Amino acid sequence: MLGNKHAAAIAEFGGIPILLDIDKKVGTEQASRIAHEYQANCEFKLCDITDESQISSVRDSLLSKFGHIDILINNAAIDPKVEEKSDQNLCRLEEFPVDQWNLELAVGLTGAMLCSKVFGLEMSRNEKGVILNISSDLGIIAPDQRLYKKSGLPYDKQPVKPVTYSVIKHGIIGLTKYLATYWVDEGVRVNSISLGGVSNDQDPKFVERLTNLIPLGRMAHEDEYKASIIFLVSDASSYMTGSNLVIDGGRSCW
């Protein structure tokens, strides 16, 4: 949902966004829609970001076509909806399968590290580049499990936000600080952004509970992050590295 919004923002501001996704249908559709809407060069590359060799192939094809890579946005994640698992009760820590832990960390954290390694190294060689890591309000605060509570269910059957999301989104901020200082002398700036929840047809009860925790009193619209994405990947943020920009309607200050 949001990756194509980031790409559209880059296209609108004159860049050439390249979408990498494991989902060919979604990626192809999004790239052609952006190309059409912004009359821009926008491409899709099928890539599993947990596989370093696939990322390296994409890097090679982009370098041979464009000669340089300027920006990396680490956006991909697996965010299984809490409800989807509540019957099996697998989202609770007591039951959380280690395979699911490994799968989600492989995409959300290892994938971000691998893309940073492959594309960031290229930027460091050019002594110019920007990496933006997508975190969440849950990268700086714990999930409020009361949001997911269902009446009539016993404690051990109550749905919860899984542990993986917190760990990945906190880890993304740690990765940001590590990379920012690692490549500080090579001209590569690295920042992250903590996004608040985007309104997307969620259960009204959940939305009511969540918005009660947000000073601005609502979830975000999907286009509300565009300006901050452009800010963070452009020279407008030239004196910023290793930072986490929080855009959460004020949720984390309550």
Ligand SMILES: NC(=O)c1ccc[n+]([C@@H]2O[C@H](COP(=O)([O-])OP(=O)(O)OC[C@H]3O[C@@H](n4cnc5c(N)ncnc54)[C@H](O)[C@@H]3O)[C@@H](O)[C@H]2O)c1
């Ligand atoms: N949507 C929100 O409300 C919200 C709030 C805060 C933070 N975020 C963060 O923003 C980012 C995007 O969220 P979204 O809601 O658009 O998610 P989404 O699930 O719509 O998109 C994630 C994309 O990652 C891709 N992906 C999964 N595994 C992959 C792999 N191995 N290789 C390549 N691509 C893979 C998926 O195919 C999908 O297109 C995530 O990092 C998410 O945690 C979202």
